[in-house]
Amino acid sequence: MKFNIKIVYAFLLTLAFVSCSSSDNDNNSEPDSPYTQYGAPFDKMPKKEDAIIYQVNIRAFSQAGTLKGVQDRLAQIQELGANVIYLMPVYPVGKERATGELGSPYAVKDYKAVNPDFGTLQDLQTLVEEAHKKNMAVVLDWVANHTAWDNAWITQHPDWYQKDADGKIIIPPGTNYNDVAQLNFNNTEMKDAMIDAMSYWVYNANIDGFRCDYADFVPNNFWSDAITKLRKIKKNQTILMLAEGSKVNHFASGFDYTFGFNFFYTIEQLFKENKSATTLQDSNATEYANNYNPENRVVRYTSNHDVNLSDGTPLELFGGKKGSLAMFVVAAYLKSVPMIYNGQEIGYNKRLNYFARTPIDWSTADNEMLAEYKKIIAFRNTSAAVKTGEFTGYSSDAVSAFTMIKDTEKVFVLSNLTDSTVKHLIPSTLKGSWKDAFTGAAVTVGSDVTLQPYQYLILKN
Numbered sequence: 001m002k003f004n005i006k007i008v009y010a011f012l013l014t015l016a017f018v019s020c021s022s023s024d025n026d027n028n029s030e031p032d033s034p035y036t037q038y039g040a041p042f043d044k045m046p047k048k049e050d051a052i053i054y055q056v057n058i059r060a061f062s063q064a065g066t067l068k069g070v071q072d073r074l075a076q077i078q079e080l081g082a083n084v085i086y087l088m089p090v091y092p093v094g095k096e097r098a099t100g101e102l103g104s105p106y107a108v109k110d111y112k113a114v115n116p117d118f119g120t121l122q123d124l125q126t127l128v129e130e131a132h133k134k135n136m137a138v139v140l141d142w143v144a145n146h147t148a149w150d151n152a153w154i155t156q157h158p159d160w161y162q163k164d165a166d167g168k169i170i171i172p173p174g175t176n177y178n179d180v181a182q183l184n185f186n187n188t189e190m191k192d193a194m195i196d197a198m199s200y201w202v203y204n205a206n207i208d209g210f211r212c213d214y215a216d217f218v219p220n221n222f223w224s225d226a227i228t229k230l231r232k233i234k235k236n237q238t239i240l241m242l243a244e245g246s247k248v249n250h251f252a253s254g255f256d257y258t259f260g261f262n263f264f265y266t267i268e269q270l271f272k273e274n275k276s277a278t279t280l281q282d283s284n285a286t287e288y289a290n291n292y293n294p295e296n297r298v299v300r301y302t303s304n305h306d307v308n309l310s311d312g313t314p315l316e317l318f319g320g321k322k323g324s325l326a327m328f329v330v331a332a333y334l335k336s337v338p339m340i341y342n343g344q345e346i347g348y349n350k351r352l353n354y355f356a357r358t359p360i361d362w363s364t365a366d367n368e369m370l371a372e373y374k375k376i377i378a379f380r381n382t383s384a385a386v387k388t389g390e391f392t393g394y395s396s397d398a399v400s401a402f403t404m405i406k407d408t409e410k411v412f413v414l415s416n417l418t419d420s421t422v423k424h425l426i427p428s429t430l431k432g433s434w435k436d437a438f439t440g441a442a443v444t445v446g447s448d449v450t451l452q453p454y455q456y457l458i459l460k461n
Contacts (some may be wrong), residue, residue, distance in 0.1 A: 001341070004135060021155055030384070033233075035199065038125060039206030041236040044135040048240060048256040049297060049387045053339040054082035057305050058090065058118050059102070060352040061342050063359045067114075067123040071130050073362075078134045080345055080370075081085055081377035084240060085131055086211050088305060088354065089141045090114050090124060094148020097179045100355020105141075106213060107179045108147040109384065111197035124205045137208035139240055140201055144194055145214040146172050146180035153193075154181060160190035172217070185219045196224045202233045209239060212255075215245030220253045227254030242299060257337055260300035262287050270417060272320055277400040277417050277460045281393035284335060295388070300336035302328050303344045305354050315349045322454035325372055326415045329456045330400045332376055333413050335391045336422050345373040379437050379458060385409040394430070398422040399451060411437065412459040416451035423448050434459035 054077050062069025070087070077085060089105040092115045098107065102117075114121050145154055149175045153160050154169065161169040163180040172182045183190060201207050210230075215223070227241055231254070242257045243250040243321075250258050266283040269275050287298045302314045302324060311317060316326035332338035343352065347366035351360050380386050389404035389411070398418045404411045412430060416422055425448050434443045437458035451458065 005357050011360070013156075025396075033199070033203065035203035037203050037206070037233070039129060039132075041234055042132045042137060042206070042208055043051065043423075044132070045137055045208060045237050046240075049295065049337070050381070051084045051240065051257075051337050052080075052082045052381065053084045053086050053299065053337065054080065055086045055088070055304060055339060055341045057342055057352055057354050059088075059105075059354060059357050061361050062158065064357065065117065065357050067119040067127050071123075071127045074134055074136070079374070080135060080340070081374055081381055082340065083135060084137045084139060084208075086139050086242070086339070087141060089143060090118055092116070094150045094179065096149040099179045100353070102356055103148075104179055104355055105144050107146075108143050109148045109151050111147075111151075111194075112200050121204065128206050128208075132206075137240060139209040139211055139215060139242070140205075140207050142198060142210040143213045144218050144226075146177065148179065149181055153190075154459055157190065157193075159194075160187050162185055172214075185222055191222055191225065194222075195229055197435070198226060198230060199233060202230060202239070208237070209256075210239075211240070211242040211244060213244050215250060215255075215259075216245035216247050217245075220247070220249050223225075223250065223253040223255065251291065251293060251296050257297055257299045258287075260287060260298045260331075260336065263300050263331070263336075264300065264302075267302070267331070268311065268317060271327075272321070276397040278393070278395045278397065280330060280334065280400050281395055281402070284391065284393075288335070297335065297337045299339050300331040300334070301339040301341065302331050303341040305340065305352070308341055308344075309351050309353055313349050313351060314344050315347060319367055319454060321347055321366065323417070323419070325369065325376075326417055326454040326456050328373070329376055329413065329415050329458070330417075332380055333404065333411070333458075334400070334402060335385050335404070338377070338380070340373070346370050362370075375438050376458075383409065383411055383437075383460070385411045385460075392440050394423055394427060396422075399424045408461075410461040412445075413456070414449060414451060414459075415456035416454055419453045421450065421452055423450050434461060 006215055056070055059065045092109040092113050093105060094107040095103060097296055114124055131138050162184045164170050169181045171177050208344040218285055230239060241255045243255040244259045245257055245330050246261050263283045270279060318324040318327040343360045347369040348360055349385040385404045385406040389406035392403045394401040399414055399416050401414045431445050434445055437460045
């Protein structure tokens with residue numbers, strides 16, 4: 001057969017181009033995507049059991065209330081020991097039917113834009129890059145269930161929303177959320193557009209996952225489809241997915257974590273009504289009921305943006321400085337992934353109205369309290385038993401006591417959750433020689449341990 005040298009040359013050039021294109025696109029596993037991946041894969045992505053989540057209320061985090069203001073304090077978040085930064089919604093806020101001074105950040109006007117009050121897409125990209133340099137992942141808050149009334153979808157795609165018998169778009173059923181409109185998850189086009197919008201941020205800002213608002217009220221088949229598609233975007237990196245919900249089947253949908261609503265309610269009642277510390281063990285059992293994968297974890301907290309505003313700061317709720325630390329130890333170590341809300345680590349005792357601008361005054365930091373938070377988190381970061389171990393409870397009315405055991409490592413936690421000195425009886429299997437987990441000092445445990453008000457002991461073998 002006679003070859004035309006020009007044709008052969010053109011063919012070889014085409015092959016070279018295809019090869020180069022394929023190589024350039026290695027980080028994008030969806031070649032038909034309308035987006036190009038921005039940034040490099042984050043090679044220090046924490047495993048899901050290793051996460052320490054730090055929630056940032058952008059409006060409150062700095063005097064400026066901007067993404068740049070968050071970037072300026074990344075070193076402090078890193079020094080705390082956190083490795084996942086969770087940003088409250090970064091999107092433009094709807095003004096129609098708005099609640100509060102600035103409107104709710106959970107009333108999203110545009111799923112593919114940055115709120116100009118916070119900065120630009122480039123500001124978000126830079127924040128993510130700088131966080132990655134400090135070995136911290138960044139996840140965005142995602143509001144899938146509803147949109148603002150002045151979201152373009154309302155006029156462009158009214159069929160994407162639920163309607164009443166008169167054909168009028170409704171607010172989320174059973175709520176008084178008058179500033180948002182309920183989406184219709186029976187509409188395939190809407191679901192595709194929602195997943196596309198979530199993908200937009202993974203590609204264009206190189207973010208590392210999502211905390212999904214109001215997750216219990218969004219169908220699980222949507223979450224399953226969304227998470228499956230999102231996880232395909234970055235070939236060389238996992239993403240973290242947190243459901244702000246308590247349904248066990250969120251794990252089956254692909255979420256890494258559910259939310260400890262029951263646990264928080266239980267610790268509130270423990271302090272408000274002097275309930276027994278054994279109720280924490282009951283809550284733990286409730287939150288893990290029917291969970292057949294021992295790797296799954298519930299995110300637990302002593303504060304977040306909602307309860308900080310509606311119920312109070314940890315200092316208000318849990319007996320002041322000492323009580324809030326005693327409670328955080330339990331929340332951080334009792335078969336959980338801990339989450340910290342900005343400001344609680346310095347003992348900031350003002351409620352943060354996230355519908356307005358209420359900047360945290362970082363100059364008021366209680367450095368002694370901050371040092372204690374760092375110690376609690378630092379030990380968790382080194383302990384496989386705390387992160388993935390098997391829980392056994394030994395609590396009394398006053399003391400939350402439990403062990404976390406993984407292979408040969410054993411951790412024994414005792415936290416007095418009362419303002420009285422108490423004596424806690426020790427089972428025979430836990431008597432003997434231990435070390436203080438924070439100092440390494442030898443500790444001999446006999447038949448009982450006396451704990452001062454809100455004192456906690458973290459022991460390891």
